[in-house]
Amino acid sequence: MSEAQAASLTSHPTNDPIMPDVIIIGAGASGLMCAMEAARRGRSVLVLDHSPEVGRKILVSGGGHCNFSNRSVTRDHYLSGNPHFVVSALSRYTTEDFLALLLKHGIGHHERNEGQLFCSGGSRRIVHMLKEECQRASVRFGLNCAVQEVRRIAGVKDARFSVATDHDSFQAASLVVATGGLSWPGLGATSFGHALARRFGIAVTSPRPGLTPLRLRREDAERFSSLSGISVQAAVSSGGRRFEGGVLFTHKGLSGPAVLQLSSYWDGNAPVELGLLQGIDLEGHLAEKRGSKMQLKTFLGRFLPDRLAGFWCDLHGHSRPIGQYSPREIQEVCRLLRRWELRPARVEGFNKAEVTLGGVDTRELSSRTMECKKAPGLYFTGEVMDVAGQLGGYNLHWAWASGQAAGQVV
Numbered sequence: 001m002s003e004a005q006a007a008s009l010t011s012h013p014t015n016d017p018i019m020p021d022v023i024i025i026g027a028g029a030s031g032l033m034c035a036m037e038a039a040r041r042g043r044s045v046l047v048l049d050h051s052p053e054v055g056r057k058i059l060v061s062g063g064g065h066c067n068f069s070n071r072s073v074t075r076d077h078y079l080s081g082n083p084h085f086v087v088s089a090l091s092r093y094t095t096e097d098f099l100a101l102l103l104k105h106g107i108g109h110h111e112r113n114e115g116q117l118f119c120s121g122g123s124r125r126i127v128h129m130l131k132e133e134c135q136r137a138s139v140r141f142g143l144n145c146a147v148q149e150v151r152r153i154a155g156v157k158d159a160r161f162s163v164a165t166d167h168d169s170f171q172a173a174s175l176v177v178a179t180g181g182l183s184w185p186g187l188g189a190t191s192f193g194h195a196l197a198r199r200f201g202i203a204v205t206s207p208r209p210g211l212t213p214l215r216l217r218r219e220d221a222e223r224f225s226s227l228s229g230i231s232v233q234a235a236v237s238s239g240g241r242r243f244e245g246g247v248l249f250t251h252k253g254l255s256g257p258a259v260l261q262l263s264s265y266w267d268g269n270a271p272v273e274l275g276l277l278q279g280i281d282l283e284g285h286l287a288e289k290r291g292s293k294m295q296l297k298t299f300l301g302r303f304l305p306d307r308l309a310g311f312w313c314d315l316h317g318h319s320r321p322i323g324q325y326s327p328r329e330i331q332e333v334c335r336l337l338r339r340w341e342l343r344p345a346r347v348e349g350f351n352k353a354e355v356t357l358g359g360v361d362t363r364e365l366s367s368r369t370m371e372c373k374k375a376p377g378l379y380f381t382g383e384v385m386d387v388a389g390q391l392g393g394y395n396l397h398w399a400w401a402s403g404q405a406a407g408q409v410v
């Protein structure tokens, strides 16, 4: 903790730096939202984070433009072992609530891809806004502060938890764990929240990477490497899930929004079908070319990048003039283009994952307050718990909604 930050702890009006009402571990999206909500209610709030700055994931989110929410946020946009869990918090903190906060701070937004809401001034403005709200409500921060031990104090109402850091020890009646998931460790992600939950006897469902690229087997990746950098609009599907959108060929496999979406649902085994040329009447176009000497790859190059059209034709042994194809063969070509079966080896790891699937088991928590049923006064908010959103602003929205739900009661 820097001198200035330590000073900000002691400058609180109560002059009691070690006994705030609420300690929040994690100054990310949900921790900041919880802090401002609780402090507005008059609670004295201390936020601890081992990082040197607050909201680092918000800063990189949405490619620096923060896809902060979505026009439509429903439980169907979330993955959790307990799908109904999100309903209460989402119904009490809506997209309009966050938009009202932006409006209050004069921050503009824009919509992309039917519903995804981005900050027009860049992510930094959102972090600035949250900091400002926290400052106005006298939230105190301890940054660069590593939490070493958390203990439960039995029999004391106002100090149920003691938190020892590498600088000081604190006690509070409410402890909020807002330490996020495991994705992007370079931005401060740790397994602290999961470990703490386990120590308090709270179940944690096994964490795994979500919203992450798919890796092909090494031999396939080498073959596909000539496609690296090509991006197309396509559908990807596996195990009954289907997403349409951008698909990017990389030198290791597949990425792009549609692939990231599917990755969260992929079982790690089933083939993935890539559906090219969606919404194009391929059969009709090919019928018009019946008898033509045009090579199939030249024809497909009208709808697909040349490199991809050539690669696909070579891979499937379809390097003939269109006129030499029988109607049945044409049908088969169209089917294969819409159901190009690929066999990924695995998903990329937490280094490339936008979200963590699994986490603190939500059956252990109150869906209204985020408080642990087994440990009164202990709360979990945001990505640390077993709630992961689809791509499109849903993860940040969950951080806001769950942070606010806890902030109203801590």
Ligand SMILES: Cc1cc2nc3c(=O)[nH]c(=O)nc-3n(C[C@H](O)[C@H](O)[C@H](O)COP(=O)(O)OP(=O)(O)OC[C@H]3O[C@@H](n4cnc5c(N)ncnc54)[C@H](O)[C@@H]3O)c2cc1C
Pocket (backbone or CB within 6 Å): 025, 026, 027, 028, 029, 030, 031, 048, 049, 050, 051, 054, 055, 056, 057, 058, 060, 061, 062, 063, 066, 067, 068, 069, 145, 146, 147, 178, 179, 180, 181, 183, 184, 187, 188, 189, 190, 191, 192, 353, 354, 355, 381, 382, 383, 384, 392, 393, 394, 395, 396, 397, 399
């Ligand atoms: C590259 C990238 C882009 C993304 N873009 C979007 C997007 O556009 N839209 C969207 O909805 N979601 C996006 N997400 C997901 C979203 O950022 C997260 O789901 C959200 O930030 C989770 O909020 P949180 O408060 O739970 O955790 P975080 O925001 O991750 O905050 C956790 C905080 O806890 C701190 N911490 C961790 N361990 C400790 C410890 N041991 N001691 C002290 N402090 C600790 C961390 O330093 C961090 O400040 C993106 C994620 C990534 C990685």
